[in-house]
Amino acid sequence: MHMVLTCDPANIHYILSKNFSNYPKGPEFRKIFDILGDGIFNADSQLWETHRRVTLSLMHHPSFLKVLEVTVWDKVEKGLLPVLQNCAKTGSQLDLQDIFQRFAFDSISKLVLDHDPGSLSLDLPNIPCEKAFNDLALVLLHRHILPERYWKLQKWLGIGKEKKLSKAWDAFDQFIYPRISLKQEKRSKMFDEERRFVGLTTLMEAYEETNNSIRDAKAFIRDNILNLMFAGRDTTSTALTWFFWLIATNHWAEEKILEEIANELDVVKQGQDSRLFNVQQSHKLVYLHAALCEALRLYPPVALEHKAPVQAVILPSGVRVEPNTKLILFFYSMGRMESLWGEDCLEFKPERWISERGRVRHEPSFKFPAFNAGPRTCLGKEMAFVQMKMVAASIIYNYHVRVVDGHPISPSDSIIIQMKQGLMVRLFQRNR
């Protein structure tokens, strides 16, 4: 239990940016997150630089944004809206968190593996890999808290929470490896002109160009895919869940988002199919963007970050930290500090994110570290906002979401603060 917790922005700036090289993820982090293998989350120094370059090249690929838009659009139209429509028609309850997790899982899987597992469809099938991410986030928090010997013993005996993790591990491998094999096979038969943007192929080619001395290329690709899926599924779905709870309990904000959609989007004015919104349209939704930032401030999905200094340091706050001390950066508290956000810090106020010129206000990442800060800033921030805005606008424009009376709301004990009991809602179709 020997650890230092900090929520001081000066310390955060110092650790994540100014003195970055003294704070690698380190061996302790790697032990806890062993399931992520050699992927970007576990990597330091040269390996991390390679990952960063390759992942960036994927996201800056000329076709990436278009493929993202088509993927999200397709999922909203063929997965999300039919499920919501069915729920509105039958008056049944629905766990919105589960729906967002399925949405994010199918989308990221389609993007990086070129495979849509269809977990978000009318019969809501049980896909072991999809649910395994919940167990992963839960067990990883336990590993942060329990003495290492204790969880290692559980792992060795195959009992308790560690049993869940080893099942999750199998589920990931069984989902990812066959897709890699299939892609390897197809690639060898593909003519150049047949090649189009496919996340997995692009990643494979990029890694081949950068590093051909990798011990087991297939395992290496598996690690990277799993890291991207973990990054893409849990964070976005958690952010959307808290966002919908916040607007369901602050009706005026929902009204303002609706008004913005009606005022800003031509598609609505022209009476075209207004059930869906594209990337360009979502860029115009400033108030919606601000409301999402506000939800991320109050409920950052990655609530804490774990670091270990290589050399002893005195942090800007005056605390001395010895080498290899577990250093926890507590982002959750930072969103609720009066010294940072003023007296109304506990209130949901999207307006605080809008500048006098009507644009989204920029806040420095060491004050608002929901997407991390410094050289290891989240690579999927832009992608997450595109997804969240397209989904949120489509739902809010078509349905009024009401939380089921008496449904308990609390954060889960996990490294991603999901809702412990999900978000049970009823949906009411808007008259258009």
Ligand code: HEM
């Ligand atoms: C609301 C959504 C998201 C939030 C709040 C978020 C937050 C974060 C945070 C806090 C980190 C730092 C984690 C660490 O170093 O331990 C991170 C890293 C990362 N995120 Fe995100 N993320 C989001 C969505 C995404 C999406 C959709 C992707 C795309 C797959 C993504 C890709 C990544 C990657 C690749 C890293 C590793 C960066 C590095 O270590 O250099 N994120 N994200």
